[in-house]
Amino acid sequence: MADPHPRPIKVLHVVGARPNFMKVAPVMRALAARGGRFEQRLVHTGQHYDQAMSQVFFEELEITPPDENLEVGSGSHAWQTAQIMMRFEPVLTDAAPDWVIVVGDVNSTMACTLVASKVGARVAHVEAGLRSFDRDMPEEINRLVTDALANLLLTPSPDADENLRREGIPPERIRQVGNVMIDTLCRNLERARARHVHRRLGVPPRGFVYVTLHRPSNVDGRESLRAIADCLSGTAERRPVVFPVHPRTRQRLADFGLLAGLESRAGMRLIEPVGYLDSIGLADQASCVLTDSGGLQEETTFLRVPCLTLRPNTERPVTITQGSNHLTTLATLPADLDEALHRRESGETLPCPPLWDGRAAERIADVLLEA
Numbered sequence: 001m002a003d004p005h006p007r008p009i010k011v012l013h014v015v016g017a018r019p020n021f022m023k024v025a026p027v028m029r030a031l032a033a034r035g036g037r038f039e040q041r042l043v044h045t046g047q048h049y050d051q052a053m054s055q056v057f058f059e060e061l062e063i064t065p066p067d068e069n070l071e072v073g074s075g076s077h078a079w080q081t082a083q084i085m086m087r088f089e090p091v092l093t094d095a096a097p098d099w100v101i102v103v104g105d106v107n108s109t110m111a112c113t114l115v116a117s118k119v120g121a122r123v124a125h126v127e128a129g130l131r132s133f134d135r136d137m138p139e140e141i142n143r144l145v146t147d148a149l150a151n152l153l154l155t156p157s158p159d160a161d162e163n164l165r166r167e168g169i170p171p172e173r174i175r176q177v178g179n180v181m182i183d184t185l186c187r188n189l190e191r192a193r194a195r196h197v198h199r200r201l202g203v204p205p206r207g208f209v210y211v212t213l214h215r216p217s218n219v220d221g222r223e224s225l226r227a228i229a230d231c232l233s234g235t236a237e238r239r240p241v242v243f244p245v246h247p248r249t250r251q252r253l254a255d256f257g258l259l260a261g262l263e264s265r266a267g268m269r270l271i272e273p274v275g276y277l278d279s280i281g282l283a284d285q286a287s288c289v290l291t292d293s294g295g296l297q298e299e300t301t302f303l304r305v306p307c308l309t310l311r312p313n314t315e316r317p318v319t320i321t322q323g324s325n326h327l328t329t330l331a332t333l334p335a336d337l338d339e340a341l342h343r344r345e346s347g348e349t350l351p352c353p354p355l356w357d358g359r360a361a362e363r364i365a366d367v368l369l370e371a
């Protein structure tokens, strides 16, 4: 049979913000391993730009430096989206790829998908089909727009396929490939463990709560953030709390006069944002994780570490039905925490969703070669 791809397939990858980097790394590696079948370029929109929010991930995950950095920076959603679109268009036109590959659900994902669709470039979306059914979340809008436009929807789990079918997406555009975040986790877990981050922070192994909170719905409102700070103070009285603070959260804690009080609490370790390896190391050694991050819900499911998600919903329901995740509220957090600590101590073994096996990116390479 004649080779459908007599020349290398030209791929333009897009990343923008922290949760994108661990998704693009395995895909670029898997495509590079196919002996010259793919020609790859990487665009960083610059949505995240601090060393701790961007560069450290390139170094730790051995991602090649971006061919283009659009240096967009922070701004309102409309401003940021518009800037990404304007700056991405000439880069796309110049590269003329066979595929634009976007990952996740951040503003960069949606903005570059819109640009590519308008010029008729084919888009593949990695981590397609997730839905929180909550349009107050900016990421839900990004997911809906991206999936409506993308040509190839690469999904991590069966619920994602179902969501897409319900939205009328033709089945031939949907491919369940598994979870690329877990590819990165499998590859880096031993390296992460060898760093002993908990020792450096002086907290006991399996004896602390790892906290990450940055969603606007949790941290942007004064009352909500004050209630969270009170709750974390109560938690720190029972177990040490390790809390790497996202720039958005740090700014709001400072704005609302909550930062100094929280920092001075016994048992509370407020630290700068950590890189990928230390985040994994902390999740692996925590008694329990308290978060509003999407990625940590998946990572804790794979690590079988109890996770409490401080949100009314999740776009990752398999982490609840087949994993270690539970939704929590400020009202139920103390009781939920007790229960989670007991789960870790009793060593409950949990299953892991299918295709969360470290080989999702290889399946993506296969799909692209067939497409």
Ligand code: UD1
Binding pocket: 017, 018, 019, 047, 048, 049, 050, 053, 054, 074, 075, 105, 106, 107, 108, 138, 139, 214, 246, 247, 248, 251
């Ligand atoms: C973005 C994503 C969110 C993701 C999160 C992970 C969208 C809509 N949101 O939210 O889905 O979970 O990244 O971190 O795309 N800032 C810095 N340094 C940086 C980047 C941001 O200090 O490198 C500060 C700026 O003050 C900025 C604020 O953080 O205004 C928020 O950044 P932004 O990219 O708008 O949203 P995130 O909350 O990070």
